[in-house]
Amino acid sequence: MAVAPPQPTPTAEIQVGERVRALREAMGLSLRGLAERSGVSAQMLSQVERGETSPTLAVAARIAAGLELTLSQLLRLDEGGAVTVVRAADRLRGGATGRGHRYDVLTPPLPGQRAEVSLHTLEPGAATGGAGDPPIHEPGARETAVVAAGELTLVCDGVAHRLAEGDAVTFDADLPHHFENDSGADARFYAIVAAGLRRS
Structure with a gap:
């Protein structure tokens, strides 16, 4: 019997959306720019960033590729206690390959941040x-x-x-x-x- 995968909670959708927006802005990309890099429409990206929709794994994988991350890096959610430590080895990294711009995100995209x-x-x-x-x-x-x-x-x-x-x-x-x-x-x-x- 096929079992439907658990549906993401609204909080999870917001966390993923905040992560996408933080990474996009850190790369200096507009919604349109990320849409061109990922093949996901700017409208869909906007909905994901605002937590209005949860992307399918296929869409999330394309967004991750557009941000030059793996899917697991993109979907990793921080629990967000009173103190959140981001180890140097665990930083989210990205940049424009071949364009001479690299970046590390030092702050986790916690809810409400x-x-x-x-x-x-x-x-x-x-x-x-x-x-x-x-x-x-x-x-x-x-x-x-x-x-x-x-x-x-x-x-x-x-x-x-x-x-x-x-x-x-x-x-x-x-x-x-x-x-x-x-x-x-x-x-x-x-x-x-x-x-x-x-x-x-």
């Missing part, structure tokens, strides 16, 4: 995006970037800001923006994105 921290590495000549890319963060979001090593340039709303090791910059993350490394060495920076902080 309104901030995310990621560590990015840009190889010489690489960028997290480009001019004309649409904003990827929700209205009111703010981002702080801290340069851990090397030099890079933040291009925010068409204006370039040169940053050196140790520099930090805070900006409205719902504006079009990306980071570029036009130096001759790798650049590493931390990105901290917090939702809904900007005052109207």
Whole structure:
């Protein structure tokens, strides 16, 4: 007798959706960009991120591939006690293969979490995006970037800001923006994105 698999709870759907959104934003991808990489429609991705639907395993596998993760990495859910430790070996890793951009997500996508921290590495000549890319963060979001090593340039709303090791910059993350490394060495920076902080 065939046994139907257990249905995911609403909480599980929300956790998966938050994980997808956190990873997508850490990669600097819009919904449309992830749709192109995964073959899953932007509408479906939006529903998954909002916890309105639970993806089938086939769809989840395509989303994971678009995020350059395994299915098990994407679907791993954190229980979320008072303290959650993310070991270095257990970080969610991704990036644009062949484009010189790699990242680690340092914060687990816990229910209700309104901030995310990621560590990015840009190889010489690489960028997290480009001019004309649409904003990827929700209205009111703010981002702080801290340069851990090397030099890079933040291009925010068409204006370039040169940053050196140790520099930090805070900006409205719902504006079009990306980071570029036009130096001759790798650049590493931390990105901290917090939702809904900007005052109207």
